[in-house]
Amino acid sequence: MADREAFDDYVRERWAPLLRTATLLTGDRHSAEDLVQETLIRAAQRWSRVDPATADAYVRRILYTRSVDAWRWRRHQPDPAEGGGDLVDGTDVAGVVDTRLTLAAALRRLTPRQRAVLVARFYEDRTEVQTAQVLGCSVNTVKSQTRHALDRLRVLAPELAETFGRKETVR
Template sequence: MADRSGFDDYVRERWQPLVRTAALLTGDRHSAEDLAQEALARAAQHWHRVDPATADAYVRRILYTRSVDAWRWRRHQPDPAEPGPDASSPDCSVDADTRLTLADALRRLTPRQRAVLVVRFYEDRTEVQAAAILDCSVNTVKSQTRHALARLRELAPELAETFGREEVSR
């Protein structure tokens, strides 16, 4: 039962960061909680084999792969109607508008591109670390990052003006 208590402690400590990362991958808080729960349920099955030093990487890896798996499954389902643009009140702050614009643009990226951006920029990982986490080559991380940022510039050019050209083209 010592393994079980270690898992329980891990969940209590890491739940919020995992849900935040999952929210960036899914674009939705409720889906993020479901994704985090599913990743933790899968991790619990093999927790006795998980090295405590790499437990976070292990669970995040499950999180990323389950996110992509869900996208692949949905790809074969009929497309729901695209929701119209959110009508914001004129009193909304610039920060809220920027967050909404960024969230909308991120939702329109492929799951792989979102995963690369989340690992590289939200989690502030190097290309080598991102490649290890996502189980791909460093060149794949570089190209996916380049394609994702180009797509973001295309989908939301106002973000380049807000953040400055150097931050968006990083």
Template sequence: MAAEDSFRDYVAARLVGLSRAAYLLTGDRHLAEDLVQQALVQVASRWEKISAGGDPDPYVRRVLYHQHVSWWRWRRLVDRPHADLPETAVADRGRDVDTELTVRQALRRLTPKQRAVLVLRYFEDLTEAQTAEVLGCSVGTVKSNTRDALARLRTTAPELADLREAR
């Protein structure tokens, strides 16, 4: 199978998952699409080498999350004021839109690194070691960022506890 066909098949199989992770990171559908596209462009140029090494998912996730952090750093320097208009929520079947909006708003209260750790650990269901590998940091850093993010959510987003009790 040619590298181009292999890449096309990979993107077709993983696009939904990558898009979901990008949306949870950015909180914006359009930014999420841009983030996934830019990450896949970077991956495409090295696809033969990446796919030859086995499972390309960890590498692709790392590119996605590193690109998000780069955007955050860049935007911090040139951030423009804008109205905080709610996005149109496109919920998965069976998902409660109110819950989705509450979680999205809570994730926005975190730093990009804290958000990335929680998305990888609890939405992508990665282990601490896998999360550390994707983010290029130690397992201890993942643990401390997870602890700090959860503590911050407990204080800044008490409505999440209400959601947990309602289920």
């Protein structure tokens, strides 16, 4: 019974961060919810054996591997609907939305491993070593996948480099 309570507490505390990460991995809120639920089902099955100190790493590892597994089975993902907007507090909402949609579309065109590496490294602000541990690969793999993913993003969406103040040439 204590395991169930510990798991319930974990889910209540970590649902939102897991959902944000899953949304970045899948590119879709509904798919992300499904991914988190599948992840938590798998984690619940072995929760009694999970060390509380490493529970988050354990669940995130399941999340990443489930994301890659699910992506392998899908052939196509829908493109996001384009939206418009006005200025809000001096911010060009349409520009922000366009940037987010461009980034989301470009991320979906990366391989699952490249997307997982970028999410872990830059969204979750993990080091190369931490990312390698979470993804179960070497640090050199993280480095090369990051390099390849960023190069690919520069090709897929060169306007993002300009948006974020980096004017780099494509090799």
